[in-house]
Amino acid sequence: MTAAQCRSRRGGFISQAQSILDASTDGLDTTNRNWKLLGNEMKKAAHATLKLGDGAVDMVVGLITGGRNFTASHLGLASGSVFLQTLKAKGLIAAQSFGIDVGSQSTDYPRRGSLVLGGYDSGKFASSYRQFLVRTPNNDDDRLIERFCPLQVKLSEIKLIGSSLNNTNGLTKQMEAVILTRSSNTVACIEPYDNLFRLPSETVKPVMTWFSDLTSYTEGPVKPEKYNDKLLNLEPGLVYPRTAGSFNGSMRITIDEDFTVDIPLHELWRPLRGLDSTGEVILHDDFNELQVYGADARESLYAPVLGKAFLSQATNTSALISFHQHQNKHLGGK
DSSP states (O other): OOHHHHHHHHOOOOOTTSGGGGOOOTTHHHHOTHHHHTGGGEEEEEEEEEEETTEEEEEEEEEEOSSSOGGGGSOOOSTTOHHHHHHHHTTSOSSSOEEEEOOBOOSSSOBOOEEEESSOOGGGOSSOOBOOBOBOOOTTSTTTTTSOOSSEEEEEEEEEEEEEEOTTTOOEEEEEEEEEEGGGOOEEEEOTTOOSEEOOHHHHHHHHHHHHHHHOOOSOOOOGGGTTTTOBOSSOOEEEEGGGOOOOEEEEEEETTTEEEEEOHHHHEEEEEEEOTTSOEEEEEEEEEESBOOSOTTSTTOOOEEOHHHHHHHHHTTOEEEEOSTTOEEEEBO
């Protein structure tokens, strides 16, 4: 990774020479106990001034300098958020809550997102509001034990829906596959900092089989070595050559028994995106990417995650992710 790529991905640098790194990590665990759980991954802290419109707030933030939990060093917004606690204590927000619309990274239908601190944007709701309780974090689940995941939901079903055209008789064949049911008792993270779906390891192979059935392409996803000479993709999905055949599929996610979100073709399947050596976002003309994380299932971060690909449609279908103070956290929509 080049310095320019790192800056583009992470947002900037803090100079080692600056006194900003003189802050101590001592006592951070009293404001958020999860700091202590990070152990040696967080060895430095910084004094930071965050500017919000006409106001500003000074706070101490921890810096993740090693290990695998780099999303922990981003802006935390869960129930133990030091950021939200500081804003509320300063009187800049009325409630320790937030509402988020992650937008869409689709190349066909891109959409800007938004973040509301201390509430939510009521204009995002086209009709009635429904809600359900988001699980209290429980890292007894082996899949989540190595991933800090404050926002958790129970998956009821994942269904793959697609169609393929028979070139011989001109008929369209519908192909559906249920790759996860509520009997699996699967809990997933809601993580806006992840782009892709991270599915339980036992469901990734059925996704690849479904893709092969729809496209008649049987060679499997390509390795990063095939494209990393042109771009950097640190969160690789299932990448296929453009010549793999016509793909027409979608995914249906059901959580909490009856909250259903459809992930359409344009969000699930799109041109391979990454960073060039200067940090600019580019597309690779020779490959498409299925938005399902495709790295080794033995990775410690292979916890089930609903990332931007899911959240883009949760908001696009008049649902809004809105998390409220204490345990009153909800995922709402029409």
